[in-house]
Amino acid sequence: MAAAGQPVLRLSGVSKAYPANGGQSVQALRSVSLEVGRREFVSLVGPSGCGKSTLLGLIAGLEEPTEGAIEIASDSDGSPGQVAYMPQRDLLLPWRSLLDNATLGAEVGGGDRAAARKRAQSLLPAFGLEGFADALPHTLSGGMRQRAALLRTVLLDREILLLDEPFGALDALTRAALQEWLLEIWERLEAAVLFVTHDVEEALWLSDRVYVMTRRPGSIQLDLPVGLPRPRTRAVRGTPAFAALKQRLLDALLADTA
Numbered sequence: 001m002a003a004a005g006q007p008v009l010r011l012s013g014v015s016k017a018y019p020a021n022g023g024q025s026v027q028a029l030r031s032v033s034l035e036v037g038r039r040e041f042v043s044l045v046g047p048s049g050c051g052k053s054t055l056l057g058l059i060a061g062l063e064e065p066t067e068g069a070i071e072i073a074s075d076s077d078g079s080p081g082q083v084a085y086m087p088q089r090d091l092l093l094p095w096r097s098l099l100d101n102a103t104l105g106a107e108v109g110g111g112d113r114a115a116a117r118k119r120a121q122s123l124l125p126a127f128g129l130e131g132f133a134d135a136l137p138h139t140l141s142g143g144m145r146q147r148a149a150l151l152r153t154v155l156l157d158r159e160i161l162l163l164d165e166p167f168g169a170l171d172a173l174t175r176a177a178l179q180e181w182l183l184e185i186w187e188r189l190e191a192a193v194l195f196v197t198h199d200v201e202e203a204l205w206l207s208d209r210v211y212v213m214t215r216r217p218g219s220i221q222l223d224l225p226v227g228l229p230r231p232r233t234r235a236v237r238g239t240p241a242f243a244a245l246k247q248r249l250l251d252a253l254l255a256d257t258a
């Protein structure tokens with residue numbers, strides 16, 4: 001088993017075909033098998049359109065796979081396992097304040113609204129959002145919106161976080177800062193992360209393992225253990241070990257487009 005200990009998430013032979021809508025049906029995923037261990041940080045990289053978002057949507061239960069099985073371990077309190085999902089677009093509701101957006105998931109799930117607000121308030125400094133509880137989304141920067149969406153995801157208190165390109169639309173500097181920040185948060189959270197990105201350096205820097213997908217129909221072509229020691233410093237990116245891992249990822253991605 002690739003993942004350390006019992007996996008919290010296991011996909012076995014998952015395929016997804018979207019039915020024809022006037023034209024041909026689209027086979028998005030073909031026989032994807034993967035695992036994520038407890039508290040493991042796993043990235044998923046692959047070309048645009050290979051089915052990464054489709055895969056997260058299936059794990060989040062938004063859609064049904066055409067074939068295969070998705071198993072999510074029960075939570076530590078014995079309740080059925082559930083995931084916290086941050087979609088590719090941040091989807092903050094424009095008429096709700098930052099704090100009301102952050103607590104949306106907890107409210108929809110029937111949780112205690114007052115408790116959720118209190119907890120969100122207490123987490124604002126850690127998310128770099130102190131003083132912005134009442135701000136509306138359009139008055140926030142792109143990085144702040146992403147952090148607010150992440151806060152909402154974290155507040156769901158799940159053992160598995162599915163993050164779909166959370167830093168995709170940000171400039172390199174903001175992105176680098178948020179990567180460091182995410183690692184700090186993750187180390188405190190005790191959650192497993194399945195992280196989708198196009199950026200191989202981002203994937204390596206953050207992850208314990210990286211799965212590389214093929215072009216559509218997406219399947220897993222490489223499961224690469226990263227093995228760089230933690231806590232990771234920026235300097236790791238300049239090491240030969242990092243360069244060698246990056247080359248392996250790029251080779252896999254490029255071989256597939258040849």
Ligand SMILES: Nc1ncnc2c1ncn2[C@@H]1O[C@H](COP(=O)(O)OP(=O)(O)OP(=O)(O)O)[C@@H](O)[C@H]1O
Nearest residue numbers: 018026028047048049050051052053054055088216
């Ligand atoms: N609801 C849908 N109905 C029909 N086809 C869909 C639907 N959602 C996705 N697809 C198709 O499935 C394929 C995979 O899409 P998906 O969004 O999962 O790719 P992706 O790997 O996340 O791409 P990107 O890196 O650009 O975000 C694409 O060909 C897309 O057109």
Ligand SMILES: [Mg+2]
Nearest residue numbers: 052053054088
């Ligand atoms: Mg996507």
